[in-house]
Amino acid sequence: MNSIATIVEFQRLRKVCFYTIKFEDSNLSEAEKFFEKVENEQEYEESVNNLVDWIIEIGNIRGARFDLFRDERLASALPPPRNKLNRNNFVKDIRLYCFWISPSIVVLFNGGIKTEINPAKCPNVSMHFHNSNTWVKQLQEYDIETNGRDILDLETIEIYE
């Protein structure tokens, strides 16, 4: 039987509320799983720290401007694109997949250390890349209502694995 996930609040910062999703049979939300996983990646400690710094900078200062997120098919990802032309030239980098809703609302999923240019072929992130796109597709079918700062009627939104 497919597990059901709901949207839960993850980090509420001054300009952006970051949500995540949590499956009913899991102790941790997807974003929590991601940060637990990368927290002790020694080789990527700087990238991991920078990613958290980005999220705080975006959340508190700049707002979640769309151009600060990478396109990953239907989903988006952090960290921000290195540029608008060669966004896939850099490999061995961290990816946190997400669903951008507005400059003040973002839903964070899971991710990992990307080791291949094509995320679908990367053993670390391919599953998260596919899952994120599946979840974004499901979320897009809901007419998600917000009041500018929050997602309304959170309890009515269900996502399937």
Added chain:
Amino acid sequence: MSNKGKEGAFDRIAKRSNKESKAFVAKSLDVSEQVYKILEEKGMTQKELASILNKTEAEISKWLSGLHNLTLKSIVKLELALDEDIILTSSRASEMYAEILMFNSFSSNQFQSLEKKSSVIQKKEREGNIIFLPRSKDHNELNKNELFAPKAV
């Protein structure tokens, strides 16, 4: 940071990341956004910028990644290539602002005030109560020192 009451990995990472790292991320993004803004205003592409700097586009992309540790020398190179300031210290910005303010003041309010004073003086001169008037100079030739000098009695 977390609203859940218990500290998660996100909070622990945020704590271990020092102030320098946070400031670096913010400042790098400021520089890279400023460069993109100038490129857009000038209708220049990143490729053209790379060509002026004799660099590959990939190198410029790395410079503008928001995570690259740009040296002051590289920033100056970018400024020269773009013919624009990317970083402006607050004291230099104040000086520039003061110069603009002085120029605007001279060309509008100060100039109108001077014209008004001139007409009053000319009137008094005709009435025989006169003092002085810099007749030999056109208003446009008056320099700022004369304009802002103590009033002649």
